[in-house]
Amino acid sequence: MTEAQTTQTHLPQTTDPRNPGMPLDMDMVMRRTANRSAIERRAATLPGRRTLKKDHQAAWLARAISCIDLTTLAGDDTPGRVARLCAKARQPVRADLLAALGLDGLTVGAVCVYHDMIAPAVSALAGTNIPVAAVSTGFPAGLSPFGLRVAEIGESVSAGAREIDIVISRRKVLTGDWQGLYDEVKTFREACGDAHIKAILATGELGTLQNVARASMVCMMAGADFIKTSTGKESVNATLPVSLVMMRAIRDYHGETGCRVGYKPAGGISRAKDALVYLSLVKDELGDRWLRPDLFRFGASSLLGDIERQLEHHVTGAYSASWRHAIG
Numbered sequence: 001m002t003e004a005q006t007t008q009t010h011l012p013q014t015t016d017p018r019n020p021g022m023p024l025d026m027d028m029v030m031r032r033t034a035n036r037s038a039i040e041r042r043a044a045t046l047p048g049r050r051t052l053k054k055d056h057q058a059a060w061l062a063r064a065i066s067c068i069d070l071t072t073l074a075g076d077d078t079p080g081r082v083a084r085l086c087a088k089a090r091q092p093v094r095a096d097l098l099a100a101l102g103l104d105g106l107t108v109g110a111v112c113v114y115h116d117m118i119a120p121a122v123s124a125l126a127g128t129n130i131p132v133a134a135v136s137t138g139f140p141a142g143l144s145p146f147g148l149r150v151a152e153i154g155e156s157v158s159a160g161a162r163e164i165d166i167v168i169s170r171r172k173v174l175t176g177d178w179q180g181l182y183d184e185v186k187t188f189r190e191a192c193g194d195a196h197i198k199a200i201l202a203t204g205e206l207g208t209l210q211n212v213a214r215a216s217m218v219c220m221m222a223g224a225d226f227i228k229t230s231t232g233k234e235s236v237n238a239t240l241p242v243s244l245v246m247m248r249a250i251r252d253y254h255g256e257t258g259c260r261v262g263y264k265p266a267g268g269i270s271r272a273k274d275a276l277v278y279l280s281l282v283k284d285e286l287g288d289r290w291l292r293p294d295l296f297r298f299g300a301s302s303l304l305g306d307i308e309r310q311l312e313h314h315v316t317g318a319y320s321a322s323w324r325h326a327i328g
């Protein structure tokens, strides 16, 4: 068995119960601070580190693929485009490369779309276990009437979404309305039912890393299954400093409650080497258990193409033009 196969096929079944949430604990929230210069210094050292060794890179790239929420969130999305994306989700890498790497059966973690594209995605993914994730609650700004945002979740769950990516009200963070944020996310969680909820913080709009840390904690207390950095529509999306802050909040929440909450950096992650840095950071900060699709996802619309190019290079020794791996 190749290293790449070992990584793909030996994923343990998910045994963790969902995060049930807990009452809002303001002491725990306000204890969270963030030393920006220390965090930025640490983040700056990450890309140069070699935690994931070169000879294991194909295995790590396969792992990254299994953790991608393959995303299309464009106003001109059509059922045809979504069907093509889903075909890519089912077989994310060219068949000859998969065979050479011994990775038949490799898929992405989920396909992420707007509400109207759930039905075509569910239909195109029939017969697989790839969930459809829907962005919701007035994505990306989250400024539509609250009742409509809650109803939107119900509609998306009824349409077949198994994961719901909600956006939080940034103004609740910016005004320190932690109770309001907690109540909002708790209501969203209830509306999701059995569907998993990913809470998008839109960190580029939260002002400070301290706000990111506190908002992360409040969302987890309200029952988020994942916390996610960004919609991909903010001017600043996923970054390494923000990721450090959010992962440490996840680690501390696990320390306090025993519950594992997932992490999803999203927006602007398009290069294989960046994906490897993120995986390495997850390994360092949270440990190997989080390096699985049930606890880690990349939200990305164009990362898969670059990973496929790197895998082609690994197998053949040559790169092909990026247009040959156009989708994803």
Ligand SMILES: O=C[C@H](O)COP(=O)(O)O
Residues within 6 Å of the ligand: 071, 073, 112, 230, 231, 232, 233, 266, 267, 268, 269, 299, 300, 301, 302, 303
């Ligand atoms: O949640 C996923 C993001 O919207 C994707 O952002 P991206 O298009 O920059 O990869």
